[in-house]
Amino acid sequence: MRNKLMLVTGICASLLAWGASAEKFDWRIFAESYVTAAHAQDIDWKKVDETLGRKPAAVAGDVRRYGFPRTDLSVTLDGVTIKPALALGGWVAFKPAHGGVMAMGDLVLLESEINPVMSKMIASGLEITAVHNHLLRANPATFYMHIAGHGDAIKVATAIRDGLAESKAPLTAAASSAPPPAVDLDTAQLDQIIGAKGTNNGGVYQFGVPRRDPIKQAGMALTPGGPLGLATGIGFQPTGGGKAAITGDFVLTGDEVNPVIMELRTHGIEVTALHSHMLDEEPRLFFMHFWANDDAIKLAKGLRAALDKTASTKS
Structure with missing residues (x-):
């Protein structure tokens, strides 16, 4: 109660301060920040964690992202055994809202799991926003179900957990204090080429390159x-020498799609999927997945050339 009173007091004080120049102020942005803060205070995140069977893998701003890697699967592609962090890392993100x-997420499923999971999630009030492949020739084949939900945090978390229970995805995160395997690549050079700082996630060197718009x-x-899946994601898994x-996905507007395809193909990188992930975002976005196994520096240069065709940030 005290926090809410302080919040209302802050709103009133700000209204008085800005009253003289209201016509110059974006009231929607002003209101959104306070409303979001109020909702965040009301959410029992500990209960959400308990419901999902794990702590968030990342907390950025007011977004909490939970990882659901398919550590139970052994997937190979072109002779490469794929680490969960490279292409099997399902996730769900929560953001306080009215x-x-x-909530939105991307869940990794086997073909036989798609309909049972979908049926349960629909019955629980969640929306299915996309179902598709990310990879080609993977054995076993994996599919990716994008979901969306809105409402009480515990109810949404329960719906996600109950839906995932229809698959063989681990419902409890494995506890591990061991450091991730070393990445046997020139990561400093990769950072320089991509124009961002990568991180070692389970032996996969990952980049997230946000858009400017x-x-x-x-x-x-x-x-x-x-953390909401709106940054171009790139992963490098060492394969020796x-x-x-x-693999990963570019986040693109329509006019960027074919220029990026041309750059990737020119640099020997296979385009494996092109699709939407959401239903009503602005601007309309498309997600392009890719695959290659070659010299890491050569591939990084090809990815950088593709990024240069997009409205992406570069540090």
Whole structure:
């Protein structure tokens, strides 16, 4: 109660301070920040963690992202045994919103798991926004179900957990204090070429390159974009001798799609999927997945050339 009173007091004080120049102020942005803070205070995140069977893998701003890697699967592609962090890392993100939370996610499923999981999630009030492949020739084949939900945080988390229970995805995160395997690549050079700082996630060197343009859904700013799946994701998994298997997805507007395809193909990188992940985002976005296994520095240069065709940031 005290926090809410302080919040109302802050709103009133700010209204008085800005009253003289209201016509110059974006009231929607002003209101959104306070409303989001109020909702965040009301959410029992500990209960959400318990419901999902894990702590968030990342907390950025007001977004909490939970990882659901398919550590139970052994997937190979072109002779490469894929690490979970490279292409089997399902996730769900929660952001405080009017009426509770907005949730979105990307779940990794086998073909036989798609309909049972979908049926359960629909019955629980979640939306299915996409079902598709990310990879080609993988054995076993994996598919990716994008979901969305809105409402009470515990109810949304319960719906996600109950839906995943229809698959063989681990419902409890494995506890491990061991450091990730070393990445046998020139990561400093990769950082320089990509123009971002990568991180070692389970032996996979990962990059998240955000877009410069704002992205909204149902009028709500989707920030920060990275944990909500709105940054171009790139992963390098070492395969020996300076080589790496790469995959991930570019986040693109329509006019960027074919220029990026041309750059990737010119640099020997296979385009494996092109599709949407959401239903009503602004601007309309497309997600392009890719694959190659070759010299890591060569591939990084090809990825950088493709990034240069997009409205992506570069540090």
